[in-house]
Amino acid sequence: MHHPTDLSRRRLLCSIAGGGLGSLAGTLPFAARAQNNFPSRPIRMVVAFNPGSGSDTQARVIAQVLSESIGQPVVVDNKAGANGIVAVQTVLNAPADGYTVLFGSNSTFAINAALIRNMPYDPIADFTPLSLISSQYCMVLVPADSPYKTMADLIADARKRPGALNNGAGSPGYNLWSTWLNELAGIKTVNIQYKGAGEVVSALLGKQVDYAVAVIGLEMIRSGKLRALAVSGPKRMPSLPEVPTMAEAGVPEFQAFVWTALGVSTKTPQPIVRQLEAAVLKAARSQASLDFLQKQDASPMAGGPEQMRNFQREEIQRWKRIVAANGIELQ
Incomplete structure (x- = not known):
């Protein structure tokens, strides 16, 4: 509802x-x-x-x-x-x-x-x-070799291990997004604050965080260094038609942008x-x-x-x- x-x-x-x-x-x-x-x-x-x-x-x-x-x-x-x-x-x-x-x-x-x-x-x-x-719209991003292939994978693991997963935030606003996603998905993860999008990308590439909710990473996704699990808009992105929406991934209320x-x-x-x-x-x-x-x-x-x-x-x-x-x- x-x-x-x-x-x-x-x-x-x-x-x-x-x-x-x-x-x-x-x-x-x-x-x-x-x-x-x-x-x-x-x-x-x-x-x-x-x-x-x-x-x-x-x-x-x-x-x-x-x-x-x-x-x-x-x-x-x-x-x-x-x-x-x-x-x-x-x-x-x-x-x-x-x-x-x-x-x-x-x-x-x-x-x-x-x-x-x-x-x-x-x-x-x-x-x-x-x-x-x-x-x-933002995306949920993970390293390219992450064990999480879908949002369902990430959510399932986070539910099994409350507080075990870390996510990176490039600003206080992104921190709010991650917190909102936790709330809607019924999971508990640790938000790690960074000074900007560049630091978040570095943290993802260095596997210092398990995932990030961010408006970044298009070139990194195309080059195969990062994987997008979902996009938060009501429609798929034209440049990434293979990435499902949050609604398709099971969290339709999450409309962060x-x-x-x-x-x-x-x-x-x-x-x-x-x-x-x-x-x-x-x-x-x-x-x-x-x-x-x-x-x-x-x-x-x-x-x-x-x-x-x-x-x-x-x-x-x-x-x-x-x-x-x-x-x-x-x-």
């Missing part, structure tokens, strides 16, 4: 909403009259990721299309660090005039609210959502917000954006501001519950 949040999550992930632009279109004439000089100068897109990362590249694609749409440059400003908090503070400290927007992720818009003890911001109260952008989105300070005037919403939705659904996501094995996410806000609330509620239920230490 699925909770309503599970069902709405799946509906959100499996399609691109068709009616968002139409509903916004009626607000544009008023917005244009109210703020007919916006934008009159470049917009800064603060990106919570390092230059050259997949999410940074995605942000640059969106920025380029957005620039063409609004007739002003959209300048990417990378502010990685502290689980996205550096980027968040950069945006919130800037004038709330629509000229500074945040390109963030599930960490900045949801997970931090569950994991950080003294949060310096509220992702709901401090940000007005513009649009969800994309999702990229990285997602990206855009937002602005809640102090931003609403007419400007309306203009940005329409422009961002158009950029997110552009052919350039869709082509990029396809190459990255990522998917466009459905939903404008309202869908993003509801989705944020669901995510925050889920992660807070998992943190509390499993005694995860706050940062």
